Amino acid sequence: MNENTGATHRLASCHLCYKLVPEREHDCPRCGSVMHLRKSNSIQRTLALLITASILYIPANIYPIMITDQLGDSEPSTILGGVILLIKLGSAPIAAVIFIASVMVPLSKLLAMFYLCWCVTHGAAKDFRQRTIMYRVAEFIGKWSMVDVFVVAILVALIQLEGLLMIRPGVAALAFAGVVMVTMVAAECFDPRLLWDKWEGNDD
């Protein structure tokens, strides 16, 4: 039984300013946000956004993220292509940074969030702390995937030697920025308190 939670006392906590008010209040008296005992339709919204992000992840990897025009040749490169090129050129640390930021982080974030949604709807009542930490980590690492988009923006702005060497942005950069933003909103829609609602005492 959940003894000492806001929900058992019919108290809603404002998601923005943490003020506790009785459940019947509609708006937070302090900051004006809409009050809910739990974020409304949390799982449905999170899942919808996660699916959107997964779909956007396909064009982000298929299309070129940037196009290099060197002495009349134009050479498009995808995210993974860029990583492979960097390894061939011998800069493995940078390849690792790009690989972690643009492949591992978004994929593991998507998987983690799908898993957490599954935990709330079908999962067994266990590993509460681990799952909460998993959520907080997924929430925190999300924006770091933007590194690759910023790298493209910087290279495009910096490398403008007319006719000799020029870099143009590709469509994938926009799709990838979309993936990052949609997963950020998805993490915001998810309510970790739903994980704890199954808690039945000191079992972990």
Place this chain on the structure above:
Amino acid sequence: MTGSDLKIAELVACPSCDYLANISDLRDGERAKCVRCGHFLTEYKVDAIDRVLSFSISSLVLLIVANSYPFLSFKSSGLESVMTLPQTALALYQNGMLDLAFLVATFIILLPAFLLFLLLFLCIPLHFKKPVSWLTASGYLIFILQSWCMVDVFLIGVIVSLVKISSMATVVLGLSFWAYAGFTILFTLSLSNLDRLQCWRAIDHLNSRVVG
């Protein structure tokens, strides 16, 4: 025990697990964590608002410097191209990607600048204990927008691109780069000193003085 028996004003529900905690008797420098899930709840510092204020003012100065000098310059085969900070977004626009240009400009310059002004609007009245009408609105916007500032991510992006280009040409770091690096540190410090719960308590306190 029912809801009415509890002293609501002294309690906070953990945003991670909804477990109630009493945080009324925190002393200077003390932090509160949720007993059930371990989530960080709040840290009370007497001079938190002053810290936020001073970090915000200094980072605003550095942001202005960062936007007015060359950021990086790039030399290869006798040719040189110089880039300023707003050009990261402008160049994308010139390449026909208005949407991406807007996003980049928002995440690294516009939103942080807007947030800094909001922080000043919030902290100056709190510092001088002057109740103003926009206090709640600026607090509201700050806590909604703060997770969308990507200045730290951008700085890592700059470092990655530096290493990426350094093999094919000479890259010179401009004054603006150092200013932006400093801005990133101060801006992060400013936001990390702004404790959500304590900040709203201060706003509450100030607003109640008008009524009382």
